[in-house]
Amino acid sequence: MSTTRSHAAPPKRSRTIVGLVVLGALVVVIAATAWVGIRGLQAKDALQAAVPLAASIRNQVVAGDGAAAAQTAAQLAEFAETARSRTSDPIWRTFELLPFLGPNLQAVRELAAVVADVAENAVTPLADLAGNLNLTDFKPVDGKIALQPLVDAQPQVAAADAALARAAANVSAIDTGDVLEVVRNAVTQLRAVTVETAVTLDGMNRAVTLLPAMLGADAPRDYILLFQNPAELRSAGGIPGALALLHTDAGSIELTQQASSSSFPEYPAPVLPLGDEIRGIYSDITGQFIQNVTMTPDFAQSGALAREMWRLEFGVEAAGVLSVDPVALSYLLDATGPITLATGDELTADNAVQLLLSDVYARYEVPAQQDAFFAAAAGAVFDAVKSGRADPTKLIAALARAATEHRVLVYNADEAEQALLSDTTLAGTRPVSDSSTNRFGLYFNDGTGAKMDLYLDAHTAIGQQTCRQDLRPQYSVEVTLTNTAPADAATSLPAYVTGGGAFGVPRGNIKTMVSAYGTPELQNLGVTRDGATVAYHPATDATYPVSTIGIELAPGESTVLRFSWLGDEPFSGDLEVRSTPLITLHEVTQLDFGC
Incomplete structure (x- = not known):
């Protein structure tokens, strides 16, 4: 019997050891989970505290309170670093391997890293710069603008510009395909703000680089x-x-x-x-x-x-x-x-x-x-x-x-x-598209030979529709042009305004050459006027497909032109129209049309 008991003891000890191991593992998992949960809450609180500070900095900079902006930027950097440190330890990174929970943790970590990068390398140097500069420094004195403040600002602005460009790329790369809606919304909001700010700062960087030279810093x-x-x-x-x-x-x-x-x-x-x-x-x-x-x-x-x-x-x-x-x-x-x-x-x-x-x-x-x-x-x-x-x-x-x-x-x-001016509104280039936005052009040249465009009104709309089995989309830009001149324009307006009929245009009428630019890869589908297909001049300008048509409007007359193109592949991004800056501008509206 003693021998039998002696042989039965090891299984009992094995079960005890296994139990202790399982219990220990369970304690570790619970502790790690609690660790991630607590640090996640700390990161969330820190990120939420950082949001109003960013708005405060903007208001303080605009108000010219550089000292307050610098102090707020320091607080923002502290909260951002807290969020980053709470989401970057080995335990957090291990939990990123779990299904469902992992993608959310990874997105939050990457989100915190972007905020910390922006706070440390963009907001802080710019707030410091605001603390050392005042807009009045650039106010002309005796017809002269002080250039040294612009020159001195170049390194800080360039560094902040690089940081914002990096942050915009990093936040755009965050995968939100399998995350909770609250996480996805946070990433979307940060992406919008970061990309918009990056564009603004890019312009600021180009300005502080280019302006001193243009203002004769090196030579008249x-x-x-x-x-x-x-x-x-x-x-x-x-x-x-x-x-x-x-x-x-x-x-x-x-x-x-x-x-x-x-x-x-x-x-x-x-x-x-x-x-x-x-x-x-x-x-x-x-x-x-x-x-x-x-x-x-x-x-x-x-x-x-x-x-x-x-x-x-x-x-x-x-x-x-x-x-x-x-x-x-x-x-x-x-x-x-x-x-x-x-x-x-x-x-x-x-x-x-x-x-x-x-x-x-x-x-x-x-x-x-x-x-x-x-x-x-x-x-x-x-x-x-x-x-x-x-x-x-x-x-x-x-x-x-x-x-x-x-x-x-x-x-x-x-x-x-x-x-340095390329890709800015100051350069006045043909519209340049990118992966997220297709940009079209709509340009007007007077054919009256006078000043009747005082009375030309234009409302523009743009849209796309997919009707083909190969999913190639059709794009259309529509413009409604109206001659708003008085009915008696032929006699009530001076000849210098109406043209006096010198170029074959009756007094009071407006003649306009309208040129619409598609994006370079599009196929031209032609033009309609008031719903009917009309003759037009097809051409190419620097690989852009161009449709040009001349129209003439009597006082009070309107017409609707629609320019259409066929895309080469499906597209789900935004559409924009860049047009001649008329005296009065209207918002571009959404154009809905059927197949």
Whole structure:
């Protein structure tokens, strides 16, 4: 019996050992789970605390309270680091291997890492910069802008720009396919904010890099200033009826010469090679008349043509070309306040467009006098900004709004500097699409030969529909054009506005050449007008499929043009339309159409 008991003892000890191992493992699992749960709650609390701080920093920077922004940024960085550290230990990473729970933990860890990166490497240096700078530092004094603060800011802005670009890429790479809705929403919100901020900061980085050079930090420069007049439309805005030469030197800015379209002759041939595509769509006159250099939607080409014409007439080889329109000037007037002109007129943000694009034609019958008034008004606004009377915050907001609407354009003859402008609204390029957005173009060129585009109204819509078995989508851009001139425009409006029938267009009518650009890989499907298929001019411009049609509208008449293209593969992203900046802009709407 004793022998039997002796042989039975080991199984009992084995069961005890196994039980202890299982119990120990269970304790470890429970402890690890509790560890992950507690640290997850700590990370959640830290991330939630960080959200309102980010908004506070933005408000403090806008208010010019750099010290408060720096302090808040330090708090944000502390919370962000807490969230990152709580989600990056080995136990957390092990739990990421579990089904269902794992993808959520991984997404939260990556989310916390992005927030920590932004807080440490973007927000903190920018808040420190805000603490050392004030918008008033860039306010002109005696016509001169201090350039050293911009130069000193370059390293911090460049570092923050790199951090935001990295964060935007990292948050976009977070896999949210198998996560809870609350986690997916958090990633989506952070992605939207990060990508938007990255774009803004990218523009800021380019600005602090480019502005000192353009303002003559290294050597004096000359820039041609085009004042585009949208009362007579061109693709980039309007005819350059008035021009000026802008001289910069070590931050000082002077208007040293003014000219008008009458200062330039008709050149017997384009002053620079245009290429068969541009010549086919817009003809040789694009490079023969200063009034037509902006017929192309590529402002780099417009700038190069204007620069060459100025050189031919005045012997000055400018460093580049800048462009503004009266609507942009009205935005600047909101920052400077009212300006009294030599004529006694008071120019304000509210009356600038009406005075410059309508009243001036009723007052002066001679085109040269109209251009002179326009140039004088633009010069007065420039002097007001240069004198330092503009509110810096409002001035920046005005320039940003005008740039967003493509009313401020810049061309630099230096290739490296021009490259800094690429992919920005200032460059005035053809619309560039990416993996998330297809961008189309819609451009207008006046065919009346007068200023009737004061009365041209345009409403635009865009949409897509998939009707084919191969899932290739159809895209359509629709524009409703209306001549809003009074019924008696032929007799009530001056000949300089109606054109007087000089180009075969009856007085009061508006003739417009409309060019629609698809994305480069699309197949052109043609044009309809008021629902009926019509003849049009198909072409290609730098691989973009282009449809051009001329239309003429009597006072009160409307027409609906629809341009269509066929895509080469399914697409589920966003659609945008970039168009000529008319005097009045309307929101682009969604176009719904059937198969």
